[in-house]
Amino acid sequence: MTNTFESCCLKGFKWEGTPAGHISKLANNDTYMTGTNPDRAILLIHDALGWTFNNTRLLADHYAQEADATVYVPDYFGGEVKDPEMLIHGDWKDPILDMPSFLKRNARDVREPEIFETARVLRAKYKKFGAVGFCFGGWAVFRLGAREHQPSLVDYITAGHPTWLTKKDIDEVAVPVQVLAPEIDPVFTPELKTHTFETVQKIGVPFDYHFFPGVSHACFTRGDNTKAGELEAMVRGKNAAVGWINQRFVDVYPEK
Template sequence: MSCPECFSGAVHEGTPTGTVTKLHGLDVYVAEPSSGNPPKAIIVLIPDIFGWTFVNLQLMADSFAKKKDYRVYIPEFMNGNAAPPSMLESLQKVIVPKTWYETFSKPYHILWLLVTAFPAIYLNRPGRTFPIVKSFMESLRQNEAAHLPVGVTGYCWGGKHTVLLAEGFTVDSKPLMDAGFTAHPSFLSLFGEIEKMTVPVSFAIGDKDNQVSPTQAKELEKIVLNKPDGQKGECRVYAGYGHGFACRGDVLNDDPKGAVEAEDQALAWFEKHFEGIKY
């Protein structure tokens, strides 16, 4: 499925404060609690199509770690095949050109988007990348997270993988993740993948999202709310927001309130579901 909005938005300002290391065979961005306290849980942030080095998501990882004393990992799940952030500027000029020159240059930007977008989508198709994600999660659970709760948060491309992980995979009789969150997930197979979930997942979806319509979001919410205790999810629809609002901004709505509230939604969900977990 094509998703032009998967490549839209903006690069945020700021300097990430985490470190880069090698973990279970992958390059990983790591954000540690700024308090100096031991981490009370581990969050794996699965990025959008712009990958693990995208500054917006590294800043978000820093924020998660600072606010809740989590250790946050952003692994390189794409083997160097992430889309370049420069695509954001090109798509912005295609969707909402601000000058006559940007209007005149639209064919150039469309060609550039085609040349860069399709390889990123093809090389990062879930059938190819999910085994890498699952293997990393297994190693993480057996090592760093052997005695800690694990949450997974996924954006756009990463949302698909969050939903797949929620099917209830285990290692050493422990779930690979204890709770999940996803904002504007892409490429979902609705509603079969939602029905297969056995791990509680919180969804944040804009009512102008091109991947999940308001009608589909309502059905999604019905499915996750009707799951048994311990598996129930939630779905919040953000009025006036489109695809990408939680991590890149939205070309249709540049109000950052939605992104702030989506982050609060994720943190509240993890706090709720990590309570009482001991391994």
């Protein structure tokens, strides 16, 4: 497995608006927190643009309001925040960004333990708890949903354009799975899409697969209104995730 991000991950469109949440701590990680539900929570695992990216925080606000949940967006890059303007408008291969070193510092084996730990804290606190991840967060939510965790760390997962995902991650998932899959994606390849679609059905957990024709990797957080169909895909992806989350919470909140 090669630890690389596609350059399109790092070119974002900033939504209008100011995030409504606040900064807190979760298992020693600085964390954006939004929503106040004491019974159900969502762990939102950011993409390459990090936990401070405005789009990601506004997306967390949408989940908190529309799924009536408390949403956490921890910093999983060890306090490192790249210049958002360089990431959005620049070349990800620019030596100033030094992305190879950044990716090494934030590789799967480096960040997985703290991702698991934050999930354990939320699992112990909330009646219902799920994880949503984009790009970097995509492999992570599959690992949170792996059958090795007894009892389960999460009640469900949503993965959008996952990066660094392996067939083994897919084979070992044991909780309800939602996948948001853009058509154009060099890292969530047609082979991985097919493996996901076929394997999760065989595992027998609830499965919700959404295909987004004509749009590319990173569309669900980038939402670039200059790219045909991308803003619509972002909104559709958000709505799909909210619907899935509310379905997963139904046994705790039968009125939903």
